[in-house]
Amino acid sequence: METSPLAQRLATRFVAGDTLAQALGVAHRIRSEGIAITLDHLGESVASLEEAAQARDVYLHALSALHDSGLEGNVSLKLTQFGLDFSYDQCRANVEQLVRRAAGLNGFVRVDMESSAYTQRTIDLVTGLHARYGAVGAVIQACLYRSRNDIEELSRRAIRVRLCKGAYLEPASVAFPRKSDVDRNFVDLMKLLLRHGAYPAIATHDENIVRQAEAYAAEHHIRRDAFEFQMLYGIRRDLQRRLASEGYRLRLYVPFGKAWYPYYMRRLAERPANVFFIARNLFRQ
Numbered sequence: 001m002e003t004s005p006l007a008q009r010l011a012t013r014f015v016a017g018d019t020l021a022q023a024l025g026v027a028h029r030i031r032s033e034g035i036a037i038t039l040d041h042l043g044e045s046v047a048s049l050e051e052a053a054q055a056r057d058v059y060l061h062a063l064s065a066l067h068d069s070g071l072e073g074n075v076s077l078k079l080t081q082f083g084l085d086f087s088y089d090q091c092r093a094n095v096e097q098l099v100r101r102a103a104g105l106n107g108f109v110r111v112d113m114e115s116s117a118y119t120q121r122t123i124d125l126v127t128g129l130h131a132r133y134g135a136v137g138a139v140i141q142a143c144l145y146r147s148r149n150d151i152e153e154l155s156r157r158a159i160r161v162r163l164c165k166g167a168y169l170e171p172a173s174v175a176f177p178r179k180s181d182v183d184r185n186f187v188d189l190m191k192l193l194l195r196h197g198a199y200p201a202i203a204t205h206d207e208n209i210v211r212q213a214e215a216y217a218a219e220h221h222i223r224r225d226a227f228e229f230q231m232l233y234g235i236r237r238d239l240q241r242r243l244a245s246e247g248y249r250l251r252l253y254v255p256f257g258k259a260w261y262p263y264y265m266r267r268l269a270e271r272p273a274n275v276f277f278i279a280r281n282l283f284r285q
């Protein structure tokens with residue numbers, strides 16, 4: 001699939017392209033619509049520390065290229081791609097290089113959150129690097145019971161948090177099994193972040209929650225530039241356009257790279273309507 005030209009064309013709905021140059025093109029187009037981006041180089045769970053070092057180099061290059069082309073140097077990465085399954089210290093050293101570079105360019109590194117097996121190590125790593133460089137932030141998942149404590153701790157240290165629902169299948173011992181509980185917790189944590197967080201990011205396509213965020217911010221006189229919404233490239237473009245046109249800050253998570261297939265399949269699986277969208281385009285070919 002990853003090398004088929006037809007499949008590649010279909011994937012462009014959710015993935016900016018195979019190459020950094022394509023991703024920069026998409027980023028400039030989005031920027032012209034008044035929307036910011038964070039670049040993600042696709043690929044998780046590398047097979048060796050050599051591969052982790054290669055991933056780090058791609059990110060170092062991407063940060064500089066964003067900056068050189070007049071865009072904000074903002075990237076999102078996964079620690080397993082930076083070698084966490086092999087060595088915490090080596091992984092930390094890889095991320096440190098990137099955060100140091102980002103700090104020098106006035107940019108920012110967001111460390112995505114993976115499954116609960118990684119939560120504590122991810123928070124430790126982000127907290128340590130933030131104390132030294134700033135320029136790095138965390139992601140907290142509303143599905144986990146521990147998240148309120150994590151948000152309080154991160155906010156106390158003025159570490160930026162992106163709040164999302166959580167994309168991993170977790171056991172009931174650590175996460176709310178029912179989606180309605182996850183949604184309710186998301187709203188509670190979102191309000192906490194809007195009140196006490198350091199420039200929080202509300203990452204969801206859930207229009208009901210987005211409206212609650214808008215209402216809460218208005219009610220509590222929280223300025224529209226004190227937080228941002230975040231969404232995935234290609235998802236709920238109608239909602240994206242509305243928020244941008246109404247003066248809200250919006251950042252799109254823009255993935256690129258050759259290893260797009262697992263990411264693409266996750267986006268399809270989340271919503272059956274996407275499969276119809278793809279099928280319709282297939283028949284148009």
Ligand SMILES: Cc1cc2nc3c(=O)[nH]c(=O)nc-3n(C[C@H](O)[C@H](O)[C@H](O)COP(=O)(O)OP(=O)(O)OC[C@H]3O[C@@H](n4cnc5c(N)ncnc54)[C@H](O)[C@@H]3O)c2cc1C
Pocket residue numbers: 111112113114139141164165166167168203204205206207230231232235236252253266267268270271274
């Ligand atoms: C910017 C960003 C960064 C993220 N980072 C992480 C991370 O670091 N770790 C992590 O675990 N998860 C991350 N996620 C994923 C997140 O946890 C959810 O799995 C994902 O966003 C779907 O949840 P939702 O909030 O959109 O709500 P849902 O309740 O899943 O969806 C609400 C509505 O959004 C729309 N929608 C949702 N998904 C799709 C789709 N694929 N196609 C079309 N419409 C859709 C539909 O209208 C749906 O009814 C991130 C999400 C975003 C937006």
